[in-house]
Amino acid sequence: MVARRPLVVQDGFVAELPVGDTVAAGTSTTEVVAGSGLVGGGSVSSNPRVDFALAANPSGIIYVGDSLGIDGAAQVSADTALASGSAAAVLADSALASGNASLVTASAALASGNAALDLVPTLGGGGAGTVAEFTAASAVVSGYAVGFDDAGKVQSVAAEITDDNTNPMSFPSAAVVFESASSPYISATYDSSNNKVIIAYQDSANSFYGTAIVGTVSGTSISFGTAVVFESATSTYTSSTYDSTNNRVVIAYRDGGNSSYGTAIVGTVSGTSISFGTAVVFESANSPYISSVYDSTNNRVVIAYQNNGNSNYGTAIVGTVSGTSISFGSAVVFESASSNYISTTYDSTNNRVVIAYRDIGNSGYGTAIVGTVSGTSISFGTAVVIDSTSSTYISTTYDSTNNRVVIAYRDGGNSSYGTAIVGTVSGTSISFGSAVVFESASSNYISTTFDSTNNRVVIAYRDIGNSSYGTAIVGTVSGTSISFGTAVVFESANSDNFSATYDSTNNRVVIAYRDNGNSSYGTAIVADALLYYSYNPTVNSYPNVLGISQSTVASGSTCLVNLPGTLYNDPAAGLTTGAFYYANPTTSGITTTSTKPTSWDGQVPWNYIGRAVTSSGLMLLKSI
Secondary structure, three states: OOOOOOEEEEOOEEEEOOOOOEEEOOOOOOEEEOOOOEEEEEEOOOOOEEEEEEOOOOOOOEEEOOEEEOOHHHHHHHHHHHHHHHHHHHHHHHHHHHHHHHHHHHHHHHHHHHHHHHOOOOOOOOOOOOEEEEEEOOOEOOOOEEEEOOOOOEEEOEEEEEOOOOOOOOOOOOOEEEEEEEOOOOEEEEEOOOOEEEEEEEEOOOOOEEEEEEEEEEOOEEEEOOOEEEEEEEEEEEEEEEEOOOOEEEEEEEEOOOOOEEEEEEEEEEOOEEEEOOOEEEEEEEOOOOEEEEEOOOOEEEEEEEEHHHOOEEEEEEEEEEOOEEEEOOOEEEEEEEEEEEEEEEEOOOOEEEEEEEEHHHOOEEEEEEEEEEOOEEEEOOOEEEEEEEEEEEEEEEEOOOOEEEEEEEEOOOOOEEEEEEEEEEOOEEEEOOOEEEEEEEEEEEEEEEEOOOOEEEEEEEEHHHOOEEEEEEEEEEOOEEEEOOOEEEEEEEEEEEEEEEEOOOOEEEEEEEEHHHOOEEEEEEOOOOOEEEEEOEEOOEEOOOEEEOOOEOOOOEEEEEOOOOEEEOOOOOOOOOOEEEEEOOOOEEEOOOOOOOOOOOOOOOOOOEEEOOOOEEEEOOOO
16 A cells, blocks of 8 residues: 655645654644655644745755756755866867967968978979970989070080180270269279278369269169268379278379378278268378379288488388378488389288389389288388389289289380280399280370189270270289270270279179260279070070989980979988079089179079978979
8 A cells, every 4th residue: 555645735736745754643733744845844633734845955856836846955966066177177168279270370370381382383384393304405414403595405504605715805884983073093992891892082063072972883884872071172083992801992193282291091881971080191292193092911001102201212112000190200212213103902812912014214114023012011122113204194903813913104215105015023023024005006194903703804994095984804814914805995984093993792893984975974983794604404594493303314314303392312312401502504403602694694683593492302482
């Protein structure tokens, strides 16, 4: 038989007494006592009353009205479950954040990968990442850069250099005015630290002040900064040189504002400007015909000049640059006779200064003498006659390839023709070969420089036989002689005060001069390369680089070529990991040197062709 619970009235309805509750039996009144699940109670007497409410911590599920409720223990369990669920939600949020971060990282990696893919161009629409077969038009060596020819065959990329000395210099770009005023007494030098050309001159429109300006060569043109006055007085016989130890320009000149004393000043190039220290007198007497040179062995500046305070004797003095100033030793006479048209150069092989000059005490003969610097002084050997005729407009330079001094001058004994001669220094003396005419017409304002890249002497001069046009010619030294190519006019107007210098960074000769056809303005022009380069192979006359040969083959054989997008591997390559590599037409191989080859004129701009990913692996990236 099923046990039944007593009946009670809840909310006006009859229900079984909840488990845990009891009915207390009384005489006339029966009390209902709440159990653990309820509070309150009631009576089932003649006036029934039931008052129940949930306890603070009910112990189980109860029936309230017509609905089930939960007791305190279940509530605690539910709270615990809720807390656990909340903790789980926090963990879920953290996981979501971590996932988002991972997504960002993945996106960055994708972008990086896409950027890397962008470095691998599609070759002519034919698809990158290919090792292709071509027919070799000539013998090809594995590892050489190769290009296409007009027949669709491949050849090693190679330079052909014309070195027969018959081609004249060229001046592809127009001359550039650096001073819109008459500018005599021009002297140019090259600052190899800042890669700038510095031109010193007299500015006739500014009270004849000594002035300097900085030029920057780009290709075959030159641009200039703002002119700077270095002497606020009339300045003449200007001569500039570059101290490569102290990275300073030294300008020597005659200071008309100070009794025409011989004076020098130190300049510092910064960007496209130049600043100066304080001028220093090196000769307290009238000092014309000044020429300066830098002795790179002894780190000294040597200035030669005519000393009007001492019978016009040829004199020299040694200067030491310190910071932005210069100090001098004692002057030394190198010719005890009147001397003019003085020119200096430095023989870096024999560590000697060579001074060429006109010896008025000996019939005006062209003469040379060798000087040896020691400390702050200079001593001399015995003077040697260059040419037993009156020699003027003398200019010297040093051919560092052949270890020879070249002296150019106007030969008064031979119709004033432009003439040059080669000298060989031995100890403290100098000997000469035979003089060679470079211009069969009267020539003056002669200036020489040496192109150390192409191993050529360049002479600029005024060709009086051709309307006094500015003219230049290239000379090649061989033994004790010199031969010349064809002279070329660079200024079709009366021109003078030439000063030539060599920009060894851009491999260009720069000639500064006074252009009398243009109000005597100070002007400069840049010469193109002296040797003539052409390149193979070409398509429609344009050189190109296709890729790297993977095989060594003979002409007519099949040649495997790594194209952009492929990895060329050579265990013996010795590449620099991370470095960009360029084709080297001189060797047909590859190089990290980024400089565009001389006269390269491909349809695609010069650029790298690959990048080393290991010491043996070159990832090819471009065809040019």
